[in-house]
Amino acid sequence: MLSASILRPIPVALLGLGGVGKAVLSQLLSPPLSAQxxxxxxxxxxxxxxxxxxxxxxxxxxxxxxxxxxxxPLDVTSVIxxxxxxxxxxxxxxxxxxxxAIPAMYPQILSMGVHIVTPNKKGLSSSEALYKAIxxxxxxxxxxxxxxxxxxxxxxxxxQTLKDLVATGDEIEKIEGVFSGTLSYIFNExxxxxxxxxxxxxxxxxxxxxxxxxxxxxxxxxxxxxxxxLSILARLVPTVPALxxxxxxxxxxxxxxxxxxxxxTKEEYLERLEEGDEFFANLREExxxxxxxxxYVGVIDIKSGKVEAKLDKYPADHALATGLKGSDNxxxxxxxxxxxxxxxxxxxxxxxxxxxxxxxxDMVKIYERLAVSRI
Amino acid sequence: MLSASILRPIPVALLGLGGVGKAVLSQLLSPPLSAQxxxxxxxxxxxxxxxxxxxxxxxxxxxxxxxxxxxxPLDVTSVIxxxxxxxxxxxxxxxxxxxxAIPAMYPQILSMGVHIVTPNKKGLSSSEALYKAIxxxxxxxxxxxxxxxxxxxxxxxxxQTLKDLVATGDEIEKIEGVFSGTLSYIFNExxxxxxxxxxxxxxxxxxxxxxxxxxxxxxxxxxxxxxxxLSILARLVPTVPALxxxxxxxxxxxxxxxxxxxxxTKEEYLERLEEGDEFFANLREExxxxxxxxxYVGVIDIKSGKVEAKLDKYPADHALATGLKGSDNxxxxxxxxxxxxxxxxxxxxxxxxxxxxxxxxDMVKIYERLAVSRI
Numbered sequence: 001m002l003s004a005s006i007l008r009p010i011p012v013a014l015l016g017l018g019g020v021g022k023a024v025l026s027q028l029l030s031p032p033l034s035a036q037x038x039x040x041x042x043x044x045x046x047x048x049x050x051x052x053x054x055x056x057x058x059x060x061x062x063x064x065x066x067x068x069x070x071x072x073p074l075d076v077t078s079v080i081x082x083x084x085x086x087x088x089x090x091x092x093x094x095x096x097x098x099x100x101a102i103p104a105m106y107p108q109i110l111s112m113g114v115h116i117v118t119p120n121k122k123g124l125s126s127s128e129a130l131y132k133a134i135x136x137x138x139x140x141x142x143x144x145x146x147x148x149x150x151x152x153x154x155x156x157x158x159x160q161t162l163k164d165l166v167a168t169g170d171e172i173e174k175i176e177g178v179f180s181g182t183l184s185y186i187f188n189e190x191x192x193x194x195x196x197x198x199x200x201x202x203x204x205x206x207x208x209x210x211x212x213x214x215x216x217x218x219x220x221x222x223x224x225x226x227x228x229x230l231s232i233l234a235r236l237v238p239t240v241p242a243l244x245x246x247x248x249x250x251x252x253x254x255x256x257x258x259x260x261x262x263x264x265t266k267e268e269y270l271e272r273l274e275e276g277d278e279f280f281a282n283l284r285e286e287x288x289x290x291x292x293x294x295x296y297v298g299v300i301d302i303k304s305g306k307v308e309a310k311l312d313k314y315p316a317d318h319a320l321a322t323g324l325k326g327s328d329n330x331x332x333x334x335x336x337x338x339x340x341x342x343x344x345x346x347x348x349x350x351x352x353x354x355x356x357x358x359x360x361x362d363m364v365k366i367y368e369r370l371a372v373s374r375i
Numbered sequence: 376m377l378s379a380s381i382l383r384p385i386p387v388a389l390l391g392l393g394g395v396g397k398a399v400l401s402q403l404l405s406p407p408l409s410a411q412x413x414x415x416x417x418x419x420x421x422x423x424x425x426x427x428x429x430x431x432x433x434x435x436x437x438x439x440x441x442x443x444x445x446x447x448p449l450d451v452t453s454v455i456x457x458x459x460x461x462x463x464x465x466x467x468x469x470x471x472x473x474x475x476a477i478p479a480m481y482p483q484i485l486s487m488g489v490h491i492v493t494p495n496k497k498g499l500s501s502s503e504a505l506y507k508a509i510x511x512x513x514x515x516x517x518x519x520x521x522x523x524x525x526x527x528x529x530x531x532x533x534x535q536t537l538k539d540l541v542a543t544g545d546e547i548e549k550i551e552g553v554f555s556g557t558l559s560y561i562f563n564e565x566x567x568x569x570x571x572x573x574x575x576x577x578x579x580x581x582x583x584x585x586x587x588x589x590x591x592x593x594x595x596x597x598x599x600x601x602x603x604x605l606s607i608l609a610r611l612v613p614t615v616p617a618l619x620x621x622x623x624x625x626x627x628x629x630x631x632x633x634x635x636x637x638x639x640t641k642e643e644y645l646e647r648l649e650e651g652d653e654f655f656a657n658l659r660e661e662x663x664x665x666x667x668x669x670x671y672v673g674v675i676d677i678k679s680g681k682v683e684a685k686l687d688k689y690p691a692d693h694a695l696a697t698g699l700k701g702s703d704n705x706x707x708x709x710x711x712x713x714x715x716x717x718x719x720x721x722x723x724x725x726x727x728x729x730x731x732x733x734x735x736x737d738m739v740k741i742y743e744r745l746a747v748s749r750i
Contacts, residue, residue: 027543027544030544031544032542032544033542033543033544139743139746139747140746143747145747155539155712155718156718157532157535157536157539157720160532160535161532164530164532164732164736164739165732167407167408167736167739168402168408168732168735168736168739169402169405169406169407169408169735170732317697319698322692322697322698323694323697323698325716326716328716337530337723337728337729337732338722338723338729341700341701341703341722341723342722343530343531343720343721343722343723344719344720344721344722345532345718345719345720345721346718346719346720346721347713347716347717347718347719348712348713348716348718353712354712354713357539357540357543357545357712360543360544361539361542361543364539364542364543368514368744369743369744369747370747371514371515372514372518372520372744372745
């Protein structure tokens with residue numbers, strides 16, 4: 001048998017070296033991926049480093065210090081040209097940044113023939129104008145591929161499954177799920193089937209201590225992360241009307257209660273967190289009386305025409321109640337074919353390793369698509 | 376924007392026109408798939424019909440009678456040559472038969488450059504010799520693609536997810552699931568968390584009446600269908616030892632109790648079904664005492680080195696107990712990245728429409744792989 005490396009390794013530039021970027025780097029430097037991809041550049045928000053180095057290879061342990069010592073100022077335009085003019089071009093541009101500026105360049109990157117893989121939600125969940133510009137410059141309109149499986153559910157096969165349902169002619173009726181690992185953890189702890197009376201503020205504090213929240217928990221509690229994911233999924237469903245402003249066009253319930261909306265700093269907010277406890281305790285009590293639990297969900301409901309991110313109540317034996325544990329995501333697709341019982345995908349929906357897996361599995365799909373024509 | 380049909384439609388031959396084959400035909404004749412694929416031949420086990428017809432096009436309503444009236448005797452070798460010599464070759468050979476003979480020809484079909492998509496488990500779950508011969512003649516060793524997503528879990532993305540985990544360097548620790556829609560239904564009814572004392576024979580009879588079982592329920596109760604699916608998954612996990620005889624190398628518990636093993640006909644078996652009730656009632660009682668329920672599962676456990684299909688007991692709050700309903704399949708992947716909580720996929724794992732979707736989504740992947748090189 002031939003080895004798995006039937007193409008020369010595809011050149012790759014990795015931008016963004018936070019938690020996910022580091023995990024992508026680590027997966028790319030290890031078998032089996034190290035035979036299929038060749039890192040030609042890594043960069044953080046300031047500095048870039050061309051590879052391979054003349055001396056020893058980089059490793060997950062040494063890249064940081066080498067980048068700081070030998071890095072040149074990052075120039076994204078020259079990164080694109082490295083990938084489009086490489087002898088083994090076209091290469092793959094991996095955007096592991098949280099930047100708005102880089103997604104604005106996706107149309108330009110794609111029109112240079114370069115492929116993009118990204119866990120960055122910004123490009124796919126912002127204005128319809130940007131989304132259309134990206135679509136126009138990517139497959140099937142050009143040979144340039146853009147994959148963003150890891151923008152929703154990290155490594156869980158959510159986007160691919162939705163694409164498969166649509167591409168084979170199924171009709172989406174409802175997509176419903178818990179899309180935020182942080183909010184999954186908070187409500188799984190706060191509102192358990194038959195569960196106790198822990199305070200909301202306490203759960204948020206523990207979540208913050210465990211590193212499950214953003215440095216400012218309001219970034220999770222705003223619901224915007226969920227709205228961004230919903231807009232990415234909604235745009236794949238032909239029967240959902242356009243979202244002119246992307247996530248900002250989606251009604252999104254904030255979990256920062258009115259009494260706390262005037263907290264001006266993260267510190268003040270965290271200090272006054274208990275002022276919101278009554279609001280959440282009342283919600284939980286109300287649900288409990290009906291044998292239900294509270295969850296923060298994203299819903300795309302074709303029949304009612306609604307796309308929204310909100311608190312809702314679910315019976316204790318519902319998949320979103322009992323089955324959900326820890327900080328797992330869960331997504332339920334109800335379709336013409338998958339009804340009355342939905343197709344359900346569940347598992348860790350956040351974390352560096354599984355998000356990186358979403359990135360690298362997209363890269364493998366690009367590798368395979370390019371390989372068929374070259375055997 | 377360009378339309379989705381960037382390639383000329385790929386020529387397709389569809390063999391096998393039972394429930395799944397008919398549903399595939401129906402999906403291929405409807406948008407969006409009708410723009411991407413062109414049926415050049417359909418066939419049942421006896422007759423084949425070349426398409427398009429000079430008069431009106433075939434439809435899901437009329438193909439049966441046209442085939443009976445105008446069909447020629449099926450000659451698989453000439454089907455292959457139609458697909459490999461077509462002006463838009465290479466085409467796709469869809470094996471929706473339950474035949475052993477056609478999978479034995481896969482190496483020959485692939486070596487003619489023709490792609491294969493199949494829900495037929497026989498080729499991938501039989502001898503290691505056949506499996507290796509198929510692998511040698513398909514991607515990445517040749518440009519010929521073979522996809523069998525629908526052999527396990529129908530349209531659920533089980534095989535693709537396992538491939539993604541392995542290809543990105545994750546380490547599989549355990550795969551565990553309910554892989555048979557029939558056995559899912561039977562045990563979900565027979566052994567409910569906190570549930571009653573319905574007789575096993577009654578549940579099997581209802582399942583048969585509802586059309587959930589094969590004409591002879593022993594074909595489901597033998598566990599061989601589960602063992603075949605396990606062997607297909609096990610062969611995708613690099614750390615599982617070879618299975619020289621495929622499914623037959625997997626320890627498989629039969630649910631035909633000893634007292635009924637001498638029933639020589641289906642009729643005698645069904646008549647005497649109640650003789651097995653005590654055996655299953657005892658199992659359920661034993662599980663109940665421990666707060667557990669009984670499920671028929673397939674397990675690939677890397678640590679213990681065991682691959683087996685068997686009855687097992689699960690706590691009432693386990694995903695395989697509470698969460699599972701109707702005739703759904705559920706598969707749980709525990710890996711280095713997905714632990715302690717697994718990645719779970721659940722939904723209808725049998726039925727013509729969802730199985731056909733597994734077939735047609737594989738076809739879309741072939742279309743996309745061929746399209747990149749031709750834009």
